[in-house]
Amino acid sequence: MPSASPTVLGALDPTSDRAVFRQIADQLREAIDKGRFKEGDKLPSEAELVEHYGVSRMTVRNSLSVLQGEGLVVSEHGKGVFVRPRPPVRRLASDRFARRHRQQGKSAFTVEAEAAGSRPEVDSLEVKEERPTQEISTRLGGPRRVLARRRRYLLDGRPVEFAVSYLPLDLASETPIAEPNPGPGGIYARLEENGHRLDHFDEEVCARMPSPQEAKTLRLAAGVPVIHLIRTAYDTEGRAVEVCDTVMAADAYVLAYQLPAT
Incomplete structure (x- = not known):
């Protein structure tokens, strides 16, 4: 060229x-x-x-x-x-977990990738039982053991985020959630099928520079920050059913929100 x-x-x-x-x-x-x-x-x-x-x-x-x-x-x-190419993914925070997407058998990442005209992939998938950190345990109500689902997300072959979902064992073990592929609609669809209808999500978002391992995993160029997001999902009974710890390449995302004025 x-x-x-x-x-x-x-x-x-x-x-x-x-x-x-x-x-x-x-x-x-x-x-x-x-x-x-x-x-x-x-x-x-x-x-x-x-x-x-x-x-x-x-x-x-x-x-x-x-x-x-x-x-x-x-x-x-x-x-x-x-x-440097910077293809933005529009992350519609107020819509990405809408139930209609799960009913169509689509995960939030798939919906966003399709809207961006990109090809979504998931790799580096690991599912295992483990002892959570004190922070994760507290967010989930105190379990000593959880099921952890680690994965990296790619768009058109480029890593853009990686995430770890932590779920209480009584909700996840011996269910499709413990399988590498939990099925259409992802783990939220499986939780709802098992009687844990989702009510709301709490998210905490911050921006920071990546650790050396994060920069390597996401193949970040020097100077590119990450968005660190921790999400807790609650069912209609008020129980925390999942904590998702996500690190995203900041140059790959636009965070978009729709907020009511009343």
């Missing part, structure tokens, strides 16, 4: 007190933000930027490092530096 032309970039301001490498990073960032360099485009090569700005190769590399640290570009060895 040929490099995008550096002609869309401006000139340096010799009177500015801003470091030269940061001026170059500012111009590249602006070109990306305004769509002059689109997602997947190859940026001008180091040699082209050196010639355009009349600076050293090290100055150009420092500029590109700034953009990599912000998660705007990704470097591919031997190929160049590319504008």
Whole structure:
């Protein structure tokens, strides 16, 4: 793929007190933000930027490092530096767990992927009984053992989130929930079939930088944060029937809400 032309970039301001490498990073960032360099485009090569700005190769590399640290570009060895694709998934928090989706045999992730025109996948699936942390146990009402379902979600082959669902053993063991594939509609459909009609979900959301393991699992570029979400599902009797601990690539999601005004 040929490099995008550096002609869309401006000139340096010799009177500015801003470091030269940061001026170059500012111009590249602006070109990306305004769509002059689109997602997947190859940026001008180091040699082209050196010639355009009349600076050293090290100055150009420092500029590109700034953009990599912000998660705007990704470097591919031997190929160049590319504008990082950021296909957003619109996560409709007020609709994603609607019962009609489960009745259609679809999980929330499948619904969102289809709306985004993407191909959903689940891998790295692990289902096992284990001792929960104190926090998870407290949220579930104090069980000493739970069924944990770990999985990673991908869109068009790209990892975008991973999650762990924790369920009390009396609700999950010896049911399809303990199987790798719990069936159409996922674990919430199975819970409702077993008499635990869902009433509401409580979610806590925060943004932070990923741990090294999280960055590896989600294949995150440097500088890309994650969204950390903990959800507790309650049935109509007020019992917590599941806690889901989810980590999402922040550049892959738009969190959308509809809130009543009354």
